[in-house]
Amino acid sequence: MPVSQNPISIQGVSLESISRKFGTPVYVYDGEKIISQIETLKQAFSEVPLKIKYATKALTNVNILKLVKRAGAEVDAVSIEEIKICMEAGFSAAEIMYTPSGVNFREVQEAVELGVMVNLDSISLMEDFGAAYGNSIPACIRINPHIMAGGNEKISVGHVQSKFGISIEQLTDILVIVKKFDLKIVGLHIHTGSDILDAEIFLKGGNVLFEAATNFPDLRFLDFGGGFKVTYKEGDPSTDVHEVGRIVSEAFQQFCTKYGRKLELWIEPGKFLVSESGYLIVESNVVKNTPQLTFVGVDSGLNHLIRPMMYDAFHDVYNLSNIDGDQETYNVVGYICETDTLAKNRKIGKVKKGDFLVFKNAGAYGFSMASNYNSRLRPAEVLVWEGKAHLIRKREEFHDLLRHQVILDI
Ligand code: LLP
Numbered sequence: 001m002p003v004s005q006n007p008i009s010i011q012g013v014s015l016e017s018i019s020r021k022f023g024t025p026v027y028v029y030d031g032e033k034i035i036s037q038i039e040t041l042k043q044a045f046s047e048v049p050l051k052i053k054y055a056t057k058a059l060t061n062v063n064i065l066k067l068v069k070r071a072g073a074e075v076d077a078v079s080i081e082e083i084k085i086c087m088e089a090g091f092s093a094a095e096i097m098y099t100p101s102g103v104n105f106r107e108v109q110e111a112v113e114l115g116v117m118v119n120l121d122s123i124s125l126m127e128d129f130g131a132a133y134g135n136s137i138p139a140c141i142r143i144n145p146h147i148m149a150g151g152n153e154k155i156s157v158g159h160v161q162s163k164f165g166i167s168i169e170q171l172t173d174i175l176v177i178v179k180k181f182d183l184k185i186v187g188l189h190i191h192t193g194s195d196i197l198d199a200e201i202f203l204k205g206g207n208v209l210f211e212a213a214t215n216f217p218d219l220r221f222l223d224f225g226g227g228f229k230v231t232y233k234e235g236d237p238s239t240d241v242h243e244v245g246r247i248v249s250e251a252f253q254q255f256c257t258k259y260g261r262k263l264e265l266w267i268e269p270g271k272f273l274v275s276e277s278g279y280l281i282v283e284s285n286v287v288k289n290t291p292q293l294t295f296v297g298v299d300s301g302l303n304h305l306i307r308p309m310m311y312d313a314f315h316d317v318y319n320l321s322n323i324d325g326d327q328e329t330y331n332v333v334g335y336i337c338e339t340d341t342l343a344k345n346r347k348i349g350k351v352k353k354g355d356f357l358v359f360k361n362a363g364a365y366g367f368s369m370a371s372n373y374n375s376r377l378r379p380a381e382v383l384v385w386e387g388k389a390h391l392i393r394k395r396e397e398f399h400d401l402l403r404h405q406v407i408l409d410i
Helices: 015-022 031-044 060-068 080-088 105-114 123-133 166-180 198-215 241-259 307-311 398-402
Strands: 026-030 049-056 073-076 097-100 117-120 139-144 183-190 221-223 264-267 276-288 294-298 316-318 325-335 339-348 357-361 379-387 390-395
Touching: 015 241, 015 276, 015 307, 015 357, 015 379, 015 390, 026 294, 031 060, 031 379, 060 073, 060 080, 060 339, 060 390, 073 080, 080 097, 080 105, 105 117, 105 123, 117 123, 117 183, 117 325, 123 264, 139 198, 166 198, 183 198, 183 241, 198 221, 198 241, 241 264, 307 339, 339 357
Parallel strands: 026 379, 049 073, 049 264, 073 097, 097 117, 117 139, 139 183, 183 221, 221 264, 294 325, 316 339
Antiparallel strands: 026 276, 276 294, 276 357, 316 357, 325 339, 379 390
């Protein structure tokens, strides 16, 4: 008999007990899953000196970062705030890569003062950086390799019309600035998109890096970015990271021989580390029959999980309170005053008011993209670790909504 993909417990802790103890909506993370994903990547790239730079933006809770550190990975941060959160979690400046996109130079200076490596994302930033630091601070350059990759248009970021990186066609301009300021470029970076299924895409990006790299004598690493696709539903394929590891490592080793020195190979997974570790548990508020559809309205919405509305992302959902019961077809919708369909046309165990529903793949870009829209409170976060459920973020309370409002005497 096939094992159900829908857990009722994590590490022996029942999801129902977590829902009752901490209330809903609640994000729940399986710490062991995160560790095992890191181990899988280490194995897949065991032939090369690998650095895993977790893309913190996917899920930034300090406790998750601590787990990532404990498992031997480092981090990629995209804002000064992410850098500071990583430091709060115990990462040293040397373990943090800062990959900003179009930020004010003051923010870059702050990162440099903290001792963090900067990934230069534009010619203009290279010039400011060169004028300020010359060759005294090593840096990395983000190349846009002109590769169309990723699950959908919004998360494809390495193509010719993307705002990210410096076009590979501008390599000559890059080299002029490097020379002008005697910049010490120790890394080259690409990140072409998210939800990239095809292993060959990583090699394609690698080939762009290898070719550009021969112009930079001081390199210490090449950074292949993130983007490994995970499974969103039964039968849905995920990136074969072992194949990526095999083909990329082989090409990388050949490149290093040609380059004349052994470099480090960096990757920046976000979803791969945390997506499947996370669950969003909600409660059904209403079951609503209409002439054409049956809706389940839950105590959450696009304010907590924006991916379905923003990217048409598929998040599997099941009825924890009626896991083996007869199935019916529902649209699971949120309580936000917008069309916030979280799951469309899904067969799940018959739902009644008060049932707990669970959304899967909620670890990456779930809580980290949550908002207070409709003046709703953001959920609690719970980490299951060593067989125990730990509260790692309190549910917001009403006063949090007013905390930064300045109330005038009018
Ligand atoms: N490195 C860089 C420079 C990135 O910009 C990203 C993600 C990653 C690594 C990690 O990519 P991942 O392994 O998670 O695919 N909110 C969207 C995804 C946006 C990704 C932004 N950059 C979503 O929920 O699908």
